[in-house]
Amino acid sequence: MLDPKDLQRSSYHLNRRRLLAGLGATAVGGSLTGAASAETMHHSVADAPVANAASQLDSVPHLGLHQAGVVNGRPANGMVASFDVLASNADELEALFRTLTERIAFLTVGGSVPMLDPKLPPADSGLLGPIVRPDNLTITVSLGASLFDDRPWLAPLKPRHLQRMMRFPNDALDADICHGDLSLQICANTQDTTIHALRDIIKASSRQMILKWKQEGNVPVITPGPDGRAESARNFLGFRDGSANPDSSDVAEMDRVVWVGADEGEPAWAVGGSYQAVRIIRNFVERWDRTPFGEQERIMGRTKMTGAPLDRRQGSEFDVPDYAGDPEGKATPMDAHIRLANERDEASKAHIILRRPFNYSNGVTQSGQLDQGLLFICYQANLERGFITVQQKLNGEPLEEYIKPVGGGFFYTLPGIRDASDYLGSSLIAAARGA
């Protein structure tokens, strides 16, 4: 008898075989468009990537109402790269969007790399060899407020809540890793694939935009439990992160929480997009590791070992804490991170965001401490009601002693590329031309 897990695995392998067949058939021609996309085994964005399940042939469709890389489960590697855009009119901006669309179509589907005259530089960095495999790659394009603010012909089309990321009280923002006209969120099973994609895009768009900053990260790969459900990945504080995320496979919920609809007072071109908040949050890990275990749990509001809420320590991370039954914060302190961020009452439902973070480990600070932390990324249909409100609730939390937001930015994730004849941002360009 097949259990659901086996079924899932066999359909996964079936897709994998179809992909392999597609790859063989088109290896000379270039594109892998005919191949079906591998069914993702992830249940939701918060789940960790599943051990041994990732394949170079995994692919996420790049066409659709919404861009890929938002409600899809996280692969093991993620990166945000921010650029300054040169475009000074709608034609130039369209050219950039078309370049990005073309590169995204190739990189996320895969295919063979064109061979040029060896007297010329190669067309491709060659990081992935002569045949580029999709490797679960998604490239998500979002626009910063400065792109609109600095261009009078675009300014009237700025999404309502898009703004330059403000300084929150615990921030120590480093101008070198903040803001930008355009962000790329690049995610894939392996780091080579994200780096290959970034280098490909930089090469293809050198006249149109310049790299400002980037931050890479990853999430641990986890073996699913007996019920097939993968637990949330741990962050560099050692706690499960994302337990309270909304279910990203619930289309109606994503329409409510993540995607901008027609009734939110946003410009018509923006429907189907989302607000992206990126924060580079350094963790003082040495100090955290020297903090009493009980205090760590009280600061976060979860048990460290399983992620269960503090009022049901024997439960699981997916149990919902009962704050109404703990009005004085005896089980979960009133200023615990998860309690401040989400009170779990009717009013707090308006502020739910979809978090899609990666851990980062950069190097060593001037003081000889580890430069590690969280590349926090979240999506929401309303930036004010989402990230900004939640962060304001967190201002002054005890966790602040151990974390320092140093970079990031606010961006607007463009609606999807609808079909092969469409290009990214076409609705914005049409609106800019007054068409």
Next chain:
Amino acid sequence: MRMSGLVGASALAFILSSGAFAQEASLDLVEPIAEYKIYVSEKLAKLVEDTTAFTDAVKAGEVDKAKELFAPTRLSYEAIEPIAELFSDLDASIDSRADDYEKAEADPEFPGFHRIEYGLWEKNSTEGLAPVADKLLADVKELEGRIASLTFPPEKVVGGAAVLMEEVAATKISGEEDRYSHTDLWDFRGNFDGARKIVDLVRPLIADKEADFLKTVDANFETVDTTLAKYKDGEGYVTYDKLTDDDRKVLAAAVNTLAEDLSTLRGKLGLD
């Protein structure tokens, strides 16, 4: 309760909400905490006095005098930082650094000691610093007022010893704290004195059980003292750039070890 006449309200609240072990420890802590509160008030009185003289010099345009007073004035603040930091708004306006602001030194929001330090050393001038000085003095007085009415949480007091070492380990050993004046060794002195004071106050409570622990901690404080002593200059210290690489490594290792060891002090005293 019979003991309520003896113990402060905070200790009592703590006892009521804690287990038996903590209860015993907490009673023992009443005296050290009361003594620590006196230590902090003395430091705060000194801080207000010194900051008044310092900001007066800044406002009078006396650059040299202000430079002379800068490091000694900070000494008392650095010694009580774990308590001062309980008020994060005041800590930010008194002691934040240019890195905390996106436009760094040019940021109009950059306040406090280090904003004045920047003007004095980088510009050799007090121009435009009068409002910053007024605000600094007002903040320091506000801090004194708030701490006077603060109930000292025992775990914050005892944990403060480690917090002081964490401060040095995370952002001071690099010399980035007083980057314009290079008076970092004065700050170190304040931080170490503050940490040692806390250890000394609770010492009698663990002297028997934790003799080896105390010996290690004392040895590391000794290492710090011996190293700092080499750089003594009059009442204070030479500039941070005079510190040799070898001595910086010795200090860094001592600080990291003290941070590790002192992070267990709360637990050893039964504090949650």
